[in-house]
Amino acid sequence: MKTATLRRFQLVADGVTVTEVSEIEAISQPAVSRAMRRLELEVGTPLLRREGRVLPLMHAGSAFKAHVDAVLHHLDDGIAAVQQILDPEQSTVTISFQPSFGTWLVPDLVSSFHAEHPQIRLDLRTKSDETMPEVGPRSDVDVELATCDHVKAPNILSGGS
Amino acid sequence: MKTATLRRFQLVADGVTVTEVSEIEAISQPAVSRAMRRLELEVGTPLLRREGRVLPLMHAGSAFKAHVDAVLHHLDDGIAAVQQILDPEQSTVTISFQPSFGTWLVPDLVSSFHAEHPQIRLDLRTKSDETMPEVGPRSDVDVELATCDHVKAPNILSGGS
């Protein structure tokens, strides 16, 4: 089981389409589709309902999803902690966005930003997976993509992460 | 990054030798050795000190280890949750043991048990990684390998997990 597969599952489970995930992760659409199949094989049961274009979670899927959120948060925190030790200057930017934004905004945003600043880690978290009750000091969000009437002030300038 | 690699790192970081890990996981010794190298490559820095037979953690290693413990706990809990939904009869047995036990007892124990009961998931946790402050209802330990003067009563018979 690869952590990249869990990342893709997380996005798909949040309502992002397989095609959009493929754009975000800069891989082909079939790769994402097969990754979901593989994950279901490894877990031992179907997780997603194949009912057309959107892949809603099945019972087992939503149960698994909550844990996957926690897994990836801890993993990102772990990597960020190591980065911090290696080079205190190099920070990880955590971006929180609503699944609806992921649809059209995030893919371009990520790829263009990563093209210009390849050394900055981008830590994507969909708004819906706020399942983590503050796991550690490094689990704060730096940038949040929201609609205009509830914008939060980003703490990226104060060296938030 | 594969979760199996994180599992091996967890054991090595707990003081289990590479050779012993290879026996526990039923793979070759070089496979474990290279898995550690790969992990260090992916994380971006050395994690273990190569000073002979034992591989003590470096600074970045111990920082990473704490998060890896959390990652694997959540992953195991997620898989166990799915198993529970699939088949409430099939339980996952969580075994906690001290690193010193892992050295000689666990490899045989695991392989022989799994040979007889392949459908039962064995969830190995070294005693030292008690870094998890009770993450969920399923994070309890069923069997604990300890020395005689501080044995705990196993709750496996009451359907603990």
Place this chain on the structure above:
DNA sequence: TAAAAATACTCCATAGGTATTTTAT
């Protein structure tokens, strides 16, 4: 019918095994 997901096929990269060498106790 248009957009997305799934399949077929091929290819390459990564992980694993066996054999061997190095290293530390």
Place this chain on the structure above:
DNA sequence: ATAAAATACCTATGGAGTATTTTTA
């Protein structure tokens, strides 16, 4: 001298890409 870790070499399985087909909104 012995036991463990690392390296070399080869093999194989798994993951990814392109092209295509199926499906549904």
